Amino acid sequence: MKLVKKISLLATAMLAISDLSYAAEPNTDYELKQVVIVSRHGLRAPLTEGADSLINATPYKWQKWDSTGGFLTAKGGALEVYMGHYFNDWLVQNGMLQKNTCPTDEQYYAYSNIVPRTIATGQFFTTGAFPGCDKIKYHHLADLDGKDPIFFQSINDTSKEYVTKVVAEIEDFIDQQNLASSYAKLQEVIDYKNSYDCKVDKKCELAKQPNTVVLEHGKESSIDGPLHLAFWMVDAFMLQDYEGFPAGQVAWGRIKSDQDWVTLAKLRNAYIDAAYLQPTLVNRTIKPMLAHLNQIMPDQQSTEQAKITLLVGHDTTVGPIIRAMGFNDYTLPEQYEKTPIGGKIVFQRWHNKKSDQDLLKVEYVYQSTKQLRNLEKLTLASPPQRVTLSLKDCQIDANGFCAWSDFKKVMNNLVN
Known part of the structure; x- marks a missing residue:
């Protein structure tokens, strides 16, 4: 992407910082004490450039991007x-920060995986905030060629018993998904019948091709086959839409409706x-x-933890x-992904002054497909999407709060 376009996009975001409309003040019975944003x-x-599996699956040419595959775009x-500035406004509104001041190390701690796109994401968020x-x-981590164990969900058990159980769970899950109509829609979009895969290799129906679970020690789990291919293709279409490609270029103009997006998503x-969320695998x-x-x-907040992480x-x-x-299962309005690009789980420690009790509230904060595509600025009056999440073993009240002590029981059981 040309430098002038990069500067223009970032300047637009920064200039919008001064254009704010503030929402009503929060309930003063509750005090926000700690926030952890994941x-x-x-x-x-x-990642379409040079990817033979994607190239061979369609007769169409994949669109060129100005950014390198896998890297954050301008x-x-x-x-x-925008998201960082919105969070600053929200934190100021709730008394965790002072307006127009820089945070101390005790107030704010930012840490990312060592992939360039995660580092850049955190830096831009911090700049906006x-x-x-x-x-x-x-x-x-200092070693940019290493693997951060906090973020890298690697397989550390390849015993026959463990692998057999994980593979069975993954295969059972896939069998239960009824993906035939989604595969059919994807084949229509990519014109699969006229692809190299179909004409030369005689692979013409995605739904009839096998999926193979791959579990290797020291690597993340993966699945070879049509589901993985579909994942990368639908991912590419979504990214084209978010980036703001003209409608006729997003999936070559062959996605016609919201229902098409739902079916493909x-x-x-x-x-x-x-690949990542089945119980035996994910719990480890x-x-x-x-x-x-x-x-x-x-359990008890101390000065050793930053107030905002x-x-x-x-x-x-x-x-x-x-x-x-x-x-518990959740729905994200105005989004097709279950874990949207740039989306954030926000763990909040609140203190109820009347009961002298710490409480947990968890929200999914994310941008809608429209907010992403249109590069909409975010303010307290025009916020990102916010959905309250609930833990099965930490019952929430009408305000979305559950007891911090119950939350800690959940966490301690998971890690001990």
Whole structure:
């Protein structure tokens, strides 16, 4: 992407910081004491360039991107600037920050996985939240070629018993998904019957091709086959839409309706669920992250934990946390993904002054497909989407609060 376009996008985001409309003041009976934000990285370019499996599955040529595949786009940076500024407004409104001041190390701690798109996401979010505060420290592993165990959900058990159980759960899940209509829609969109796969290799029906579970020690789980192919193709279409490609270029203009998106998104969501969220697998692979969360959200708040923590990972971070912790199922209005690009799980420690009790509230904060595509600025009056989540073993009240002590029981049982 040309430098002038990058500057224009980021300047637009930064200029909007001064254009605010504030919402009503919160209930003064509750005091916000701690916030932990677990974020998926922001808008990136898809991994279509040179990918033979994607090239051979359609007669159409994949659109060129100005950004390198897998890297945050300039628009992705601008969207995170908007989100960061919105969070600052919300935190100021709830008394955790002072307006127009830079946070101390005790107030704000940002840490990301070592992938370029996660580092960039956290940096842009931080810039939006604290413009002009160039002394804020941003943290990640020093070895950029390594694997951060907090974010990398690797297989550490390849015993026959464990592998057999995991494979059975994944295969059973896929069998129950009834994906035939979604595969058929994808084949229509990509014109699969005229692809190299069909004409040369005689693979003409995705639904009839096998999926193979791959579990290798030290690597993340994966699935070879049509579901993985569908995941990457639908992912690419969504990213084209978020980036703002003309409608005639998004999936070559062959996605015609919201229902088409819903039908196709089922494939992407199913792959994430199958490959990363099945119980025997997820309860073990996400444990380092859960242990980290348990440590930074202790029984009693202390000065050792920052009041505001940002952790930036992937959909394979956010999804496993939600599944392993036992959150009830949820719906995200105005989105097709279960773990949207740039979406954030926001753990909040509130203190009820009347009962002198700490409470937990968890929300999914994310941008709708429209907000992403249109690069809409976010303010308290025009906020991102917010959905309250609930834990099965931490009953919430009408305001979305559950007892912090019950939450800690859930966490301690998971990590001990």
